[in-house]
Amino acid sequence: MKLSHQLWNTNIQNQKYYDESPLCPICQILPESFSHIFCCSFSSARDHRQETLSQLQTSLHHGIPPELLNAILVGLIKWTESQPCASPLVGSRLPSLLAIHHAFLEQTELGWDAFVRGHISILWTQAFLANYVTKKNLSPHQTNSIVDRWMKLLVNQLWIFHQFSGTWSRGTLPSQQGTSRSTGMCYIIVFAISIRSLHGTAVPQLSV
């Protein structure tokens, strides 16, 4: 099952339906597509993006294997800078790092714009498990709970990243948007459905 969900009405869509300018409101040079919202190279857009990526890093950093978080950030940064997404772990031989490398490659194939929209490769959970270190002897149920918690955190933080990038380009903050909460829930539900479809029955359902 493949889902595609774009919550922002881009100016390309607005042109189609309302005959408005298709240009990005920030740079006024390129048409505003979903990807352009995240990849606009105008200096203020880049500054804002750096800040939101830094917030994403801070929010995700607790409890996540550092190499895994780094791979996710590298993918997002390369995508937003319109650069080729080369895996930071190319050439690795350690099975745990190879797991991240394979997740990175599959996500690059799916697309990092797709990642932001909730098309998350199943291989990220395998990479998480391959790199998760604990001294406890965990049962399969406890292990699934940890993966579930990580996925929820990732979904929530990607939603915030998505929200701040899209609302900022329109000069509004999420709190100023009356529909932000319901839109957020919609986004999380789409994520959850997408993740369930990717994982089949191997991973417990997300509560949304």
Ligand SMILES: [Zn+2]
């Ligand atoms: Zn732009």
